[in-house]
Amino acid sequence: MxxxxxxxxxxKAKKVVKSQRDxxxxxxxxxxSLSAAMRGxxxxxxxxxxxxxxxxxxxxxxxxx
Numbered sequence: 001m002x003x004x005x006x007x008x009x010x011x012k013a014k015k016v017v018k019s020q021r022d023x024x025x026x027x028x029x030x031x032x033s034l035s036a037a038m039r040g041x042x043x044x045x046x047x048x049x050x051x052x053x054x055x056x057x058x059x060x061x062x063x064x065x
Contacts, residue, residue: 003050003064004038007057016060027056 008023017023020038024031029049036044057064 002038002040004034004045004053007053007062007064008038010062010064011057011060014060014062027052029053 008017008020011017011023017026020035021031024034027034029052033044033049037049054064
C-alpha cells in the first residue's frame, strides 16, 4: 500500500476524513490529482502533494513512513 493510501485509510479510521473528496479538500489539493496519485500514477506523485499529505497526517499523529 502506498503512503497516500495509508494516510487516507488511517485518517478515515480516526474519522478525520469521510471521503477522498474530503481528504483532498482538507489537504488542499485537487481531488482529481489526489485520486490519480492514490491509484499510483507517478506523474501525480509530486513533492508538493506528498509534503502536504505528510504534514496533514503528522498533525493527526499518523506516521506515513
